[in-house]
Amino acid sequence: xxxxxxxxxxxxxxxxxxxxxxxxxxxxxxxxxxxxxxxxxxxxxxxxxxxxxxxxxxxxxxxxxxxxxxxxxxxxxxxxxxxxxxxxxxxxxxxxxxxxxxxxxxxxxxxxxxxxxxxxxxxxxxxxxxxxxxxxxxxxxxxxxxxxxxxxxxxxxxxxxxxxxxxxxxxxxxxxxxxxxxxxxxxxxxxxxxxxxxxxxxxxxxxxxxxxxxxxxxxxxxxxxxxxxxxxxxxxxxxxxxxxxxxxxxxxxxxxxxxxxxxxxxxxxxxxxxxxxxxxxxxxxxxxxxxxxxxxxxxxxxxxxxxxxxxxxxxxxxxxxxxxxxxxxxxxxxxxxxxxxxxxxxxxxxxxxxxxxxxxxxxxxxxxxxxxxxxxxxxxxxxxxxxxxxxxxxxxxxxxxxxxxxxxxxxxxxxxxxxxxxxxxxxxxxxxxxxxxxxxxxxxxxxxxxxxxxxxxxxxxxxxxxxxxxxxxxxxxxxxxxxxxxxxxxxxxxxxxxxxxxxxxxxxxxxxxxxxxxxxxxxxxxxxxxxxxxxxxxxxxxxxxxxxxxxxxxxxxxxxxxxxxxxxxxxxxxxxxxxxxxxxxxxxxxxxxxxxxxxxxxxxxxxxxxxxxxxxxxxxxxxxxxxxxxxxxxxxxxxxxxxxxxxxxxxxxxxxxxxxxxxxxxxxxxxxxxxxxxxxxxxxxxxxxxxxxxxxxxxxxxxxxxxxxxxxxxxxxxxxxxxxxxxxxxxxxxxxxxxxxxxxxxxxxxxxxxxxxxxxxxxxxxxxxxxxxxxxxxxxxxxxxxxxxxxxxxxxxxxxxxxxxxxxx
DNA sequence: TTATTGCCTATTTTT
DNA sequence: TAGGCAATAA
Numbered sequence: 001x002x003x004x005x006x007x008x009x010x011x012x013x014x015x016x017x018x019x020x021x022x023x024x025x026x027x028x029x030x031x032x033x034x035x036x037x038x039x040x041x042x043x044x045x046x047x048x049x050x051x052x053x054x055x056x057x058x059x060x061x062x063x064x065x066x067x068x069x070x071x072x073x074x075x076x077x078x079x080x081x082x083x084x085x086x087x088x089x090x091x092x093x094x095x096x097x098x099x100x101x102x103x104x105x106x107x108x109x110x111x112x113x114x115x116x117x118x119x120x121x122x123x124x125x126x127x128x129x130x131x132x133x134x135x136x137x138x139x140x141x142x143x144x145x146x147x148x149x150x151x152x153x154x155x156x157x158x159x160x161x162x163x164x165x166x167x168x169x170x171x172x173x174x175x176x177x178x179x180x181x182x183x184x185x186x187x188x189x190x191x192x193x194x195x196x197x198x199x200x201x202x203x204x205x206x207x208x209x210x211x212x213x214x215x216x217x218x219x220x221x222x223x224x225x226x227x228x229x230x231x232x233x234x235x236x237x238x239x240x241x242x243x244x245x246x247x248x249x250x251x252x253x254x255x256x257x258x259x260x261x262x263x264x265x266x267x268x269x270x271x272x273x274x275x276x277x278x279x280x281x282x283x284x285x286x287x288x289x290x291x292x293x294x295x296x297x298x299x300x301x302x303x304x305x306x307x308x309x310x311x312x313x314x315x316x317x318x319x320x321x322x323x324x325x326x327x328x329x330x331x332x333x334x335x336x337x338x339x340x341x342x343x344x345x346x347x348x349x350x351x352x353x354x355x356x357x358x359x360x361x362x363x364x365x366x367x368x369x370x371x372x373x374x375x376x377x378x379x380x381x382x383x384x385x386x387x388x389x390x391x392x393x394x395x396x397x398x399x400x401x402x403x404x405x406x407x408x409x410x411x412x413x414x415x416x417x418x419x420x421x422x423x424x425x426x427x428x429x430x431x432x433x434x435x436x437x438x439x440x441x442x443x444x445x446x447x448x449x450x451x452x453x454x455x456x457x458x459x460x461x462x463x464x465x466x467x468x469x470x471x472x473x474x475x476x477x478x479x480x481x482x483x484x485x486x487x488x489x490x491x492x493x494x495x496x497x498x499x500x501x502x503x504x505x506x507x508x509x510x511x512x513x514x515x516x517x518x519x520x521x522x523x524x525x526x527x528x529x530x531x532x533x534x535x536x537x538x539x540x541x542x543x544x545x546x547x548x549x550x551x552x553x554x555x556x557x558x559x560x561x562x563x564x565x566x567x568x569x570x571x572x573x574x575x576x577x578x579x580x581x582x583x584x585x586x587x588x589x590x591x592x593x594x595x596x597x598x599x600x601x602x603x604x605x606x607x608x609x610x611x612x613x614x615x616x617x618x619x620x621x622x623x624x625x626x627x628x629x630x631x632x633x634x635x636x637x638x639x640x641x642x643x644x645x646x647x648x649x650x651x652x653x654x655x656x657x658x659x660x661x662x663x664x665x666x667x668x669x670x671x672x673x674x675x676x677x678x679x680x681x682x683x684x685x686x687x688x689x690x691x692x693x694x695x696x697x698x699x700x701x702x703x704x705x706x707x708x709x710x711x712x713x714x715x716x717x718x719x720x721x722x723x724x725x726x727x728x729x730x731x732x733x734x735x736x737x738x739x740x741x742x743x744x745x746x747x748x749x750x751x752x753x754x755x756x757x758x759x760x761x762x763x764x765x766x767x768x769x770x771x772x773x774x775x776x777x778x779x780x781x782x783x784x785x786x787x788x789x790x791x792x793x794x795x796x797x798x799x800x801x802x803x804x805x806x807x808x809x
Numbered sequence: 810t811t812a813t814t815g816c817c818t819a820t821t822t823t824t
Numbered sequence: 825t826a827g828g829c830a831a832t833a834a
Contacts (some may be wrong), residue, residue, distance in 0.1 A: 080823065108824045132824080205824045240823090248815055282822060381820050386825090403822090437810090599824065619821050657821080680819060681825035778821045 019431060023062050027055075034302045035059045039068075041263060041296040043238075044271045047333045048318070048663035049309030049625065057087050061094040063232055071097055075230040075252070076104040079237045081600045083623070084109065087236075107245050107597055107764060108205055111212040115203075116595075117586065118222060122215050125201040127425045127591060130598035134409065136160060136204045136752070138190070143196055146452065148188060153182070162191060163185050167206030168283040170213065170244045172784065198426050200461065208786055209244050216251040226252055231266050238272030238292070242283040246291065247557065254296075261295045268296055274329045275322050278619060278657050280649070289329065307333045307663075309625055311340020313699040314669050318662040320696045325652045342701035344804050346672040347688065351384075351633075354390035354674045358630055361670065362397060362613060365628055370495050372398060374627035376614040380639040384632065387614050392613060402616035407532070407602030410524040412513065416529055417597055419503045422590055423488045429463035436462075436480055439512035443480065447473035496533050496589040503529070532602070536593050618661045629665035632656075634673040635686035636762055642776055642788075658691050685756075685761035759787055759801070764809040767799070772809060 010536050024032060032043050035058045048053035060076060063069045065244060077085045084106055088099040103110060109635055112130070119126050131139060134327055140163070141156045173191040178184045197203060212564065216223045235241065241249075250256075254264040270292050277286040292298065307315055315333045322328070349356035362375055377388055382403055392399045407413060415438055418431035425431075437443040448474055455465035463484070466477045487506055491499045504510050504526055513519030513526070587595070614626065633639055639658065644650035662669065673688045692700075763775045765787075773789040787799055787806070799806070 106824065130824090133822090279822075281820080383819075383825095418824080440811080442810075446810085601824080617821065638820095643820060653821095678825075 001673075021062060021065060023058055023065060028056070028306050030302055030306065031055050031058075034304065035062055035177060037269070037300055037302075039267045039268075040300065041268045041298050042270070042300040042302065043293055043298050044269060044302050044304065045329060045331055046273055046274065046304040047307060047331055048276060048660070049307045050304035050333070051306075051308060052236075052271060052273075052304065053083070053086060053090070054364060055304065057090040057094065059269070060087075060234065061091060061097075064095060064097065067336050069231050071099075071102045073229060073231040074102055074104070075110070075233045077110060077233075077235045077249075077527045078104075078106055079240055081106055081109070083236060084225060088719050106599070108208050111208040111248075112595060112599060114212045115215075118215060121219055121222065122211050123198075123212070124203070125425070126587075127201065129202045129421050129425050129428050129431075130208065130595060131197070131202050131204045131430065132409070132598055132601070133160075133204075133205070134414070135430050136164075138433070139196065139202075140193060140782045142430070142433065144189065146456070147192060149185070149187075154185065154189070159189055160188060163190050163231065164204070164206050164546075165283065166190060167204075167210050168211060168242045168244050170247055172210075181632050190400055196429075200429050201425050202428055202430065206244075206274040209248060210300060213244060213248045213251060216248070219307050223251065227254075227264055227266065231554070233266055233268045235268070235270050236272075238270040238289055239274050239277035239286050240272070240279050240284040241288050242285055243288075246285070246288045250295070263296050264575040268292075273331070273403065274327075275325070276330060276622065276660050278622065278653060278660060280653055286327075293689055303331055303673070305331055305333055307335045309666050310335060310663065311337050311667060313339045313342055313660060314665050316699045317343050317669070317695045318659055320699075321655060321662065322659045324694045325655050327649075327652060336353075339667050339699075343669045343699050344700045345634075345692065345704075346670065346704075347678065347702075347704040348672060351387045351674045352391070354632060354672050358388065358632070358670075358672065359391045359395045359397060361630075363395070365668075370627055372611045372613045375630070376616065376621065376624070376628070376664065377630045377632060378656070379632050379663065380618060381499060382617060384638070387678070388615060388632070392615075394594055398610060398612035399615055400610070400612040402614065402620045407525070407528070408597045408603055410525055412525055413529055414507065415509055415525060416500070416504060416507070417594065419484070419487070419507050419509075420465070420500065420590060421594055422484050423491060423499075423503070424588075424594060426463040426484070426488075429455075429462045432754050434463045435507070436477070439508045441476060441480065441508075443476050445475070450474075451477060471653075491590070496537050496593055499590055500530050500533050522624055533593055536596055537589055618657050621664050625664055625666055627666050628668040628670070629661070630670045630672065631661045632672050633677070634671050634689040634692065635677070636689055637684070637686050637776060638677070639689055639691070645776070655691065655694075685760055687760055693785040759806070759808075765789060765806045766809050767806055768803060 024035060027035060028051075030382045031054070034042075034055045037059070044052075044055065046055070056076070060074055063074070064071060076084075076087060078087060084104055088102075088104055091097060091099050091104075099275060103113070105113070115122050115124060115128070116126075119128065137156060137160050140160050141151075142155065144151060144156060144159065166173075173187050173194065176183070176187050176190070178187055197207065216226065230252060233249065235249060245342075249268065250261055253266045253268050254262050256262070270289065274286050274289055277284060280286065293301070310318075312335050315335050319332050346354070346357060348357055362372070363374060366372060377385075379385060379388075385401055385403075389399065389401065408417070415435055418434040421428050421431040423436070435449070436448065447469070450469050451462055451465055454460075454468040455462050458465055458468060463481060466474070466481045469477055483506065487503060490502060494502070499767055508524060509670065510523055516522075618631075631639075636642075637645070640651055640654035644654045671692070673686070675685065677684050677686060759775050761775045764772060765775055766772050767789070776788040786802055787804075789806075
């Protein structure tokens with residue numbers, strides 16, 4: 001196996017001369033090698049800021065331009081809709097190709113498209129709806145109530161996690177290993193949930209993947225068709241794939257013979273960065289990268305290590321930090337840019353002071369001509385944003401917080417969508433229940449219970465069981481169902497926009513929110529929904545994701561794609577596979593829009609485009625870059641997060657997270673921590689993050705004196721703090737070429753007296769019964785003071801300091 | 810049936 | 825501290 005490192009990148013000599021295409025201009029040797037890889041499976045290890053997306057799109061364009069594949073022969077998978085869109089935009093800019101007909105999208109988007117085309121074989125109704133996480137949870141809650149499952153013992157959230165996890169591992173209820181009574185119960189609920197979904201014609205996210213995986217697995221003609229068709233498969237963010245996604249890729253690109261996977265004729269290119277794997281907590285398996293190399297008999301591995309984003313002080317910090325991880329494929333970023341500014345480190349006395357300092361620093365940066373949208377504040381957990389927001393708000397600095405509710409997740413939008421979904425699929429009980437009594441129309445819990453009983457008895461959906469309920473409840477319910485049915489009839493033959501306007505008018509939603517004095521925003525959002533639908537119809541040609549491919553598109557000629565017709569296209573001879581076309585080949589605009597809404601939850605904040613400081617979690621920052629980055633809350637227990645500190649893998653993931661945070665910065669990087677912090681309404685005293693110790697001293701500049709950590713002799717606490725700005729501290733600012741240094745408000749001594757117990761997190765203590773342990777967290781003062789201590793032998797415990805006898809070691 | 814109070818919990822998140 | 829959710833009173 002040849003390893004194309006930085007020095008012998010040309011060993012991956014393209015079979016097509018580089019000069020032949022302007023596409024290949026300005027690629028570095030590694031990038032060029034990756035773009036022009038010969039057919040075969042390959043792994044591209046793409047470091048942060050190494051031009052990964054460019055390589056990926058150029059590869060696709062090059063393959064098509066050189067006639068090695070037609071647009072229909074490409075399968076490109078990304079993790080987010082944003083990435084897919086970006087890829088299509090860039091591709092369009094490179095080649096006059098109809099990207100809409102191409103199979104470029106997220107795993108879920110592509111699976112949806114596949115299932116829409118083969119709904120019958122997949123045993124789904126043609127109108128199947130997609131449950132998002134919220135819908136799934138409420139479906140599970142409903143089911144558990146119906147079957148009287150003890151929700152103390154089996155919290156709905158946990159059950160949801162169990163089901164989603166099983167599906168991600170490709171396990172149906174009968175495949176799940178049962179090792180306890182609780183397991184048995186959970187599997188039983190899983191089974192019931194599946195039956196409920198099937199009855200209602202809905203699929204959750206995991207089901208989209210699993211169902212299409214199984215269809216490929218069990219249906220030879222279908223599998224063989226797609227295997228022949230997708231000659232080039234490219235997967236982005238491979239380190240984030242889960243077991244099922246990996247199995248899905250295998251299914252599309254080879255066979256398993258005698259339990260052993262044998263790669264097929266297609267070329268699979270996996271692009272990823274194990275150092276940026278930060279989603280293990282939700283099922284991502286970095287191990288897929290190593291498995292891929294082994295199982296796909298990878299002949300070519302290329303490392304993209306040239307970084308085009310950051311100065312070397314920043315990169316050196318990132319490299320040094322991630323070097324402390326043991327489980328790595330191995331990679332080192334380098335840059336041709338100079339050292340740049342040092343990484344600035346600041347210790348504040350309180351989270352409030354930390355935010356204050358940051359605001360001042362930002363003002364200075366702004367005066368130096370940095371745009372606010374080029375400044376980002378990163379934090380480990382969302383709760384940390386509050387103080388920062390307050391400080392920014394008080395200083396009248398515009399800011400934008402990422403995270404929180406997205407457009408299609410808002411309650412009013414979900415209500416409106418529920419009406420629309422019910423028009424499309426009357427059996428969707430989740431949607432039915434969401435709106436039977438919203439706006440309130442006198443249908444309470446009792447009526448709904450009656451209806452559910454009737455539905456269960458008759459084996460009907462709630463919609464169909466209404467006639468079986470008598471009395472006043474029945475009358476109300478009938479009125480509701482009649483309203484829906486009338487709406488459905490009225491929507492025939494009118495545009496999507498008109499359908500939505502009709503529903504908004506007749507559902508009473510708008511009226512309801514008008515009566516609410518805080519409903520103005522919600523009405524605005526509902527109006528925005530009309531706009532969203534409108535632009536969906538016009539821009540997206542409704543339903544790139546949702547529409548089953550017209551048969552013709554499967555065999556577009558190169559000429560019709562705007563490509564050079566003289567180039568040989570190798571896969572033209574594939575017989576098209578007709579979609580299950582019973583109800584026509586395309587979905588109605590409404591159905592397509594609903595799919596779009598479920599698969600793409602939309603932006604989380606509308607006021608984009610404004611020049612505002614960007615606030616987000618480190619996770620949310622992945623894939624983004626900024627001129628200036630502040631990493632805040634660099635404290636033990638926060639970053640690394642306390643819940644991750646106990647096990648080795650958890651800590652390594654925290655370190656990767658830190659690595660992601662550092663590599664977001666182009667020019668300037670700040671890190672800060674605080675001596676005290678309000679968390680959950682209590683003051684905590686955290687030690688500064690261990691990650692500081694893993695950074696190269698030479699790349700850092702401490703704006704406040706570097707605290708020596710906590711010397712046992714200073715057990716009386718507070719030793720360093722009040723004086724932390726002491727002699728000569730923090731004032732040695734070299735004014736770099738970046739602008740003037742600023743140091744606005746010096747740290748203020750803590751307002752509150754230091755706690756008398758003198759413990760600090762990170763300290764080693766001794767307990768008579770539990771032995772030696774490490775202080776993880778502290779809270780409260782006086783008699784209420786408690787310490788959370790990790791005892792290697794007894795686990796993590798909270799101890800009241802007024803009771804427990806602890807001695808420092 | 811609806812409004813209110815009180816309790817509980819509290820990483821990271823895309824599809 | 826604050827938000828979400830469920831039991832409780834009107």
